[in-house]
Amino acid sequence: MDKNLNIIGKSKPKLDGKERVSGRAVYGHDIELPNMLHARILRSQYPCARIKSIDCTKALGLEGVKCILTAQDVDVNRIGYKRDHPVLKKDANCQRDEIAAVAATSKEIAAKALNLIHVEYEEIEGIFDPFEAMKEESRQINLHGKGKDLYGNKNIAESFHYSHGELEKQTKRSKVIVSRRYELPRVTHCCMATSNITADYSTMDGRLTLYASTQVPFLYQRDMAHALKMDPSLIRIIQPVIGGGFGSKLDMYPFEPICALLSIKTGKPVQLLYGREEEFLASPTRQTMIIDLTSGADADGKFTFREVRITMDNGAYTSWGATTPFVMMQTYSSLYQVAACDFQAKAIYTNNPFAGSFRGYGNPQATFSIERNNDLLADELGLGKDEIRLINANYPGEITGQGLHFKTCGAKPALTKVIEASNFIRKNREKHKGRYLKGVGLASMLHVGGGAKIYRSDGCGTRLKLDHYGYLDIITGSSEIGQGSETVLAMIASQELGIPMKHIKVVNTDTDVKPWDVGVHASRTSFVAGNSLLGAIRLMKQKLDRKAAQLMECEAGEFLYENGLIKRDKKEIRIDKVAREMHFGSPNELCIVEYFYEPESSFQDKQFMGDVSGNYAFASQAVEVEVDTFTGNVKVRDVYVSQDVGRVLNPMGLQGQIEGGVATGIGYALTEEMIYEKGYLMNPSFHEYKLLTAVDMPDIHFYPIETLDEAGPYGSKGAGEAPLIPTAAAIANAVSNALGIEFLTLPLSPEKVLKAWSEKKQNELANSQSI
Amino acid sequence: MDENLIPISFTINGEKVSKRILPSLILIDLIRDQLQLKGTKPGCLEGECGACTVLVNGSAVNSCLYMAVNIDGKEILTIEGLSSIEQPLHPIQEKMLEHGAVQCGFCTCGIVLTTKAFGEECKKEGKIPTRKEVKKSLEGHLCRCTGYVKIIDAAEDYLTHPSV
Amino acid sequence: MNFNIESPTSKEELLNCLRNHQSGYFRLAAGFTDLLIELKKSKTEELTVINLSQIKDKQFTGIDIQPSGIRIGALVNVAQIGKNQSIRKSFPVLQQAADALASGQIREVATIGGNICQASPSGDLSCALVALKASCEILKMDGTIRHESLNDFFRGPAVTSLQKNEVLKSIVIPANQTNKLKSGFIKIGKRSAMECSIVSISYHFQLGADAAILHSGIAIGAVAPTVIFCREAADFLHKLNVNKIHETDQLKVAELIQQSASPIDDQRASAWYRNEVLFNSAKSIFEQD
Ligand SMILES: Cc1cc2nc3c(=O)[nH]c(=O)nc-3n(C[C@H](O)[C@H](O)[C@H](O)COP(=O)(O)OP(=O)(O)OC[C@H]3O[C@@H](n4cnc5c(N)ncnc54)[C@H](O)[C@@H]3O)c2cc1C
C-alpha cells in the first residue's frame, strides 16, 4: 500500500483533548438551561410487587414541585427491541423499576418530594434463578413477553440455535472430550460520568431537543419517537461530551423518555442525573451466564467439535444483552478451527435487573469457557497449551463453518508473538514454592473488525465542507465517546487532503446536522466512518482536481495534496484558492460533498450463516500472575497483548484502547461483581464494587500485528473491544497454572482462591495420610 | 431561612470571594452550582473516585466530602485556575495530552490537580518520586477508560522533570 | 441532607457549644469523611453539627513530642501523621497504617480523632494505636480531662465510652523504652489501594540489645466487634529473640492471635476467610524472607 503515509501511523493527541484536560468540555452534567427543572425517579421498594396505590398529594403540595408522573398519567409505548418494557410501571418486576417521576425547581426539592410519595405495595415472592423461571409451574414474569408462542416457554425472552458440521461423527472421532459448566458474574460499566439527560420541549413548535449521552443517536431518535408516539423528525438529539460509554449507551432506557415526558408536561427544560448509587442500581449490566460447554479434540490435537448450551439471566425486561449470542456463536463456531459446532442460547426472564450490552458483547464470557476447556484438552492430550492453540489457529483465507471469511488473519502471528514475548513455554512448566506462586496463562479471541450487520443498515454518512480559507469540516454521522475516533477521522482527512490537523474540525453531535449512522458499537467506528470519509474525500478530490486543472491550465487527472497545496510536477496551487475559485468562478459551486458508505458485509440468514463483518480482528494475550497463598490475592504482573489491527492508524490512541480494555478485563477476572440477594443489589457503590486503581495495574506489553486488510481504511480493522475479551480467560488459566486448581467461575476473588487452595492442601494431606 | 446563612470569604483561582451559604453546603456544590466552575466533576459523591478533586491551601482534597464552611479564609484552586490567557495549559496538562492519557476525560481534571499537589510536595522535600510512588499518588482516582498506564506515564514524566 | 452547623474556634467556644446543645440532638465532626457519608444516607432533619475543624487550640491540632511519649491532637489529620518524622522513626506501625488509609485526598482531611471515635473495627489508625497502648485524653464539658486507655475506650462497633458531654481532645502514645524496634502494619483487602481492611494486624516490638522482645504490642482489626489487643500473644513473645522465633512458636503466636478474634460473615468476607487470613498473616510477621 501507499508508502508515503506521513500522518497515518504516527501518534496524534486527541483532537479535543485540550478542552477535556482543561475542564472546558461540557458533559451532560454540566448543562444548565434557563428555567431548568430537576427530575428524580422513584424506584420500587421491592424487586417484585403489586402496586395497590400511589398517592402523590403530599409531594405535589411541596413548594417547587412542578410535575409528578406515574404510569397512569402517560400515554406511551413500551420500549426495548422486544417492546416488553413499560416506561413507567404499573407493577414492580425488579428493583430498578420506575414507579413515579418528579420534576421540581431544585435537586433538593425533587429528592424531598420522592420521600413524600406514598406507594402501597403488595410484595410477591420473586423469581431470581433462570432455571427456576423455566419451570412449568413458575409464573410469567414479563406479561408482554412472547416466549410461549415463540419458544414454547413463557419465561424465555430470546432464543438462538446455530449449528454446523456433523456433531455425532466428530464426537466419535474425538480422542478426548471435556465437559464443564461455567458461571460468569454480573458486572457493570461504571462510566465515570453517571447516566444523564436534559430534555427541552418547546410548546411553540412541538419540537423536542434532547441532550443525551447516547452511542446511537439515530436509533435513539427513532426509539424515542416510538415511545412518545411522536414524529421522529421533531426530535433533535444533541450529544454532549460523553463520560464513558463501553456499550452502556447503546439502548434507550426508561429514564430518558421519562425526562422527555416531564419536559413535555411542564413546557420547561428538565434535567435528570443519576447519582452513583442509582447508576449501580439502574444502569445496564453484563448479564450472568451459565455456560455448559463440551469440546473435543482428536489424537493430533485438532479440535473436533463444540457443543454449548447457554442460559442467560435476562432480567425482567429485554435490552441488547439478549442478543449477545450473535457474537458468541461466532466465537464458538469460528475461534480456532472447529469441525462441528452446536450452539444454543436462551435468555430467561427473572426478577433481576435487565441486561444491556457491554464492550465485548458476550464474547468475554464465550472466550472464557472455550479457553478454559482448551487448557483442559491440552492437559488430557499431553500437549503444550501453546501447541494446541497453534495447531488449531485460524488462518488467512479460511472460511469457517459459519461462513465467516478471514481474508486476512493475524491469529497465528499474534499467538506466536505472545508465546515468545512472555517466555510462555518455560514459565508454564516452572514449579514454584513458598508463599507466592507464579503462573502463566494464554487465551485468544476473535471479534468482528469491520462492523456487524445486525441492523438493516450498518452504514455511515459523511459530509465534507472546505471553506474559503482552507479549513475543513468533517460532518460525520459517527459519534465520539472517548475512544478517539474523531482524531482518527481528522488524521485520515489530513493525510488525504494535505490539510493540517489544526485546520480540521469534526462535527458529530447533532442529528439535525449530521447524516445517518448506526452508532458506536461492534468496534466499527474507525472502520465504517473511516471508509465513509474516504469515499467523501474521493468525491471532493474529483471536484478539486477538476478545478485545479482548470486553474493551472493543465490536463485533468490526479494531483498531489500536501501542506495545503495541490500539486503536479512543478505546478502548484493553494487549496483554499481552489475552493474560492470554485465558489466565485463559473459554474458557481461550493466545495461541499456528501457520501454514504454501506459495508459489503451480508445479513446472516435464518440459520445464522454468512459473512457478517467487513473483516475480523484476532488477538492473543499471555498473562503472568502471582498468587499469594496466604490471602488468595491474585496479582497480575505482566500482560502481553498481540492483536491483528490490520494497520495501526494512531499508535497512541490504539495503545490507550488496549490498556483500557485490559484493565476492564482484569477487573472482570478478579474483583468486579454485582452481588444480588433476592433481587436486591448489595453493593451499589465504589466502596463495595471494586474497580482497579493505578496501584493495581500491571505492565502491559503490546505488539500490534498489521495484516493490511483491503476492506478497512488503510488496511485497518476495528480494535476497541478486543483487548478485554481474552483477558479474564488468560488470567484464569494463569491462576490454574500457578495453583494446579481449576476455576469454573469468576471473579477469582481472594476468598474463592484461598478456599480452593486450602481444600487442595487438605486433600493432599488426607491422601498422604491414607497411604 | 436567611438568618441561617453563614458568611464565608475565600480565594478561588486567585480571586477573592465572599458569600453567604447554607450551613450544610458541600464544597462541590458551591463550586459547580454557585460559582459555575464545571470542570470539577461529580463522579460518585462518596470520596471514592477523585473526579471532584480540588486543591485547598495547596492540598488535594475531595470536594464532595468537604464542607463549604471550612474553606473560610482558605485558598481554593480548581482546574479552571490552571489556565491563563498567557498560558492556556499547565505543563501537567500538556504531558497528559502528549502521552495520550485523556480518553473520555471525566477523570482527568482531578488527576491533574492531584499531580500538581504531589509535584509541589516533592519539590518541597527535594525528591524525585519513583514510579511506584507516582502510582501511589494516584490511588484516589478511578479511571474506567485508560487503564491508568498513560496517566502514570504522563504524571511520571512531569514529576521526574521538575524543571519543566 | 440539611443541618445546622456551629464552628467553635477555641476550647472555650467548644465547651459553650456543648453546654448549649446538651438537651438536643447534635453530632461532632472533624474531617467529615465518615460523618457526611452517614448523613447523606440518613433522613434526619433538625440536626446540629458541631464542627471541630476550625478549633485553633494546639492541644487539638498539634503533635507534641515529650520524653514520656507523644501527644497527638484529635484534629491532626492522617496525612500529617504519615509524614511526621518522629512518628516514622519511633512508631512505624502508626505511620504505615496512616499511609495505608484511603487515598491522599482523604488523608488530607480525615483526622485521627475521627478514626478513633468512629470506632470502626476496621479503623486503621485505631488498630495501630491499640498495639501502641495509646490512651485517650477526653475533655469534659466542665473543662476537666478524663483519661482512658484506647483499648477500654472501644465498647463495640461504632460504640465508645464517650458521653454526650465529652469530646476526644488528644491521644497519648507512651515513649519507646528501647531504640531497637520491629514494628509494622499488615492490611489485607481486595485491591492494593483505597481499601477498607478485611483483616489488619498491627505489631510493635521493642527489642533489647540481643534482639529479645522486651515490650510487645499486637492488635488486630476487622475480625471482632472492636479492634482487639492480643494480650496472650504479646505475653507469649516476651523475651524471645525476634530474629530466631522457631517455626512452632510462630504457629503458636498465630494461634493465640487467632483465638482473640471473633469474626463474622459479612458482605466483604466470610468469617472463615478472615480467620484463615488472620492466621496466615500473623504467621508471616516473623518469617524471614
Ligand atoms: C472513601 C473512603 C475511604 C476510607 N478508607 C478508610 C481506610 O482505609 N481506613 C480507615 O481506617 N478508615 C477509612 N475511611 C474512614 C474515615 O476516613 C476515617 O475513619 C477517618 O479517620 C475519620 O476521620 P474524620 O475526621 O473524617 O471523622 P468525622 O467524619 O468527622 O467523624 C467520624 C466520627 O467521629 C466523631 N468524632 C470526630 N472527631 C471527634 C472528636 N474529636 N471527639 C469526639 N468525637 C469525634 C464524629 O462525631 C463521627 O461520629 C474511609 C472513608 C472514606 C470516605
Ligand code: FES
Ligand atoms: S465525586 Fe468526590 S470522590 Fe467521587
Ligand code: FES
Ligand atoms: S478517561 Fe474516561 S474515566 Fe478516565
